[in-house]
Amino acid sequence: MADHAAVHAIHDPNIGNTGLDNRKVGMWAFLGSDCMFFGSLIGTYLAYKGKSISGPLPHEVFDIPLTSYSAALLLASSLTMVLALAALQQNRLKPATGWLFATAMLGLHFVLNQVYEFTTFVLHHNLTLSTSLFGSSFFVLTGFHGAHVTGGVIWLLILVMLAMRGKLDARDYTKVEIAGLYWHFVDIVWIAIFTIIYLIP
Amino acid sequence: MADQHAVAAAATHGGGGGHATVKTYINVAIVLAIITAVEVASLYIPGIPGPVLVISLLAMSAVKFFLVVGFFMHLRYDHPIMRALFVGPLIIAIAIILAVMALFSAFVLLPRVVL
Numbered sequence: 001m002a003d004h005a006a007v008h009a010i011h012d013p014n015i016g017n018t019g020l021d022n023r024k025v026g027m028w029a030f031l032g033s034d035c036m037f038f039g040s041l042i043g044t045y046l047a048y049k050g051k052s053i054s055g056p057l058p059h060e061v062f063d064i065p066l067t068s069y070s071a072a073l074l075l076a077s078s079l080t081m082v083l084a085l086a087a088l089q090q091n092r093l094k095p096a097t098g099w100l101f102a103t104a105m106l107g108l109h110f111v112l113n114q115v116y117e118f119t120t121f122v123l124h125h126n127l128t129l130s131t132s133l134f135g136s137s138f139f140v141l142t143g144f145h146g147a148h149v150t151g152g153v154i155w156l157l158i159l160v161m162l163a164m165r166g167k168l169d170a171r172d173y174t175k176v177e178i179a180g181l182y183w184h185f186v187d188i189v190w191i192a193i194f195t196i197i198y199l200i201p
Numbered sequence: 202m203a204d205q206h207a208v209a210a211a212a213t214h215g216g217g218g219g220h221a222t223v224k225t226y227i228n229v230a231i232v233l234a235i236i237t238a239v240e241v242a243s244l245y246i247p248g249i250p251g252p253v254l255v256i257s258l259l260a261m262s263a264v265k266f267f268l269v270v271g272f273f274m275h276l277r278y279d280h281p282i283m284r285a286l287f288v289g290p291l292i293i294a295i296a297i298i299l300a301v302m303a304l305f306s307a308f309v310l311l312p313r314v315v316l
Contacts, residue, residue: 020280028283032290039294043301051305068241075237079230082273086223184274188266195262199240200255 014174027178031185034148038189041141042196048133055132056125062198063117070113071194074149077106078187081180091170097163100176103183104156107149114146138197145193148186155179221272229272236261 016022084099118139121127129139159179162168168176221229240261243254271277276284 018282020282025282025286028286032287035287035290035294036297039297040301043298046298047301047305064241064244068237071237072234075230075233078233078269078273079226082221082226083223086220086226089220181274184269187273188269191262191265191269195240195258199244199258201244201251 021174023174023178024181027181031181034185034189038141038145038192041137041144042192045137045141045197048137052132052134055135056127058134058138058197059201061121061125061127063120064198066113066117067194067198070110071190073106073110073113074187074190077103077110078184080106081183085173085176085180088168088170088173088176093163093169096176097160097168100156100163101160104153104160107153107156107183111146111149111153114142114149118143141197142193145186145189148189152179152183152186155182220275220278225272229268233265233268236265 012021014021014023016025018025080099080103084096084103087093087096087099127135127138129136156179159168159176162172240258243249243257270287276287
């Protein structure tokens with residue numbers, strides 16, 4: 001069996017000279033650069049914190065119970081994502097498809113919560129992208145995160161459709177693992193945003 | 202055949218070592234849920250000094266961050282190159298946050314009495 005794995009590695013065009021999967025190396029490099037992208041947005045938010053001269057303040061608009069619920073959704077989706085990967089690793093395709101679909105639905109729920117939050121801010125608190133330093137830095141940071149989640153949901157739904165058409169099995173483990181890396185990344189970014197933006201007074 | 206492919210895929214998916222078990226994943230998820238509950242609850246507990254609250258929130262967030270990266274993203278089992286590709290830019294990202302805050306004299310994260 002080990003020989004089979006070795007032969008598989010030798011003939012796999014995705015395995016580079018280092019013995020590592022090029023697609024996975026590429027995804028980790030992308031996630032590293034995305035860390036710096038979100039680092040600059042978080043830094044800007046903190047630099048502007050408390051410097052708005054107009055508009056509602058964070059503690060006047062934040063709905064901590066709703067945001068906590070959203071945080072729980074993303075954490076739960078990280079669990080369903082690894083369960084999908086574990087099921088695929090054992091070639092249990094139906095559970096893997098189900099867990100992938102559950103992950104996509106939890107992500108979609110998160111996005112809908114964010115749409116509701118943004119709508120409330122704009123319509124009930126008159127907080128927009130151009131209202132204040134808080135408005136611009138908050139909407140840009142959380143908006144880019146929401147866009148990442150939306151992209152992840154679309155990616156997961158494509159994988160679900162491939163699985164339902166019989167075009168995804170254990171041989172495609174790395175494809176799903178890479179999608180999982182991206183998905184967990186949006187989760188860890190939210191872990192940082194949730195604490196730094198919403199929880200710290 | 203499919204089982205062989207599953208094993209082969211698992212063995213060659215990136216050059217890393219083994220993965221955590223499903224039981225480990227569930228245990229990590231439980232710990233993450235508990236920490237999140239404590240984080241949110243700490244906001245509603247009166248009398249916690251500001252610096253203690255901020256530092257404990259940041260510490261709990263860091264624990265959650267590294268649990269997800271280590272176990273769910275398998276980085277603790279993965280090849281050192283993968284670790285370097287992520288941890289290096291993460292350190293730069295933290296440096297960017299601190300540098301931007303310093304540029305704007307914005308160390309409002311900690312109450313002024315601490316600084």
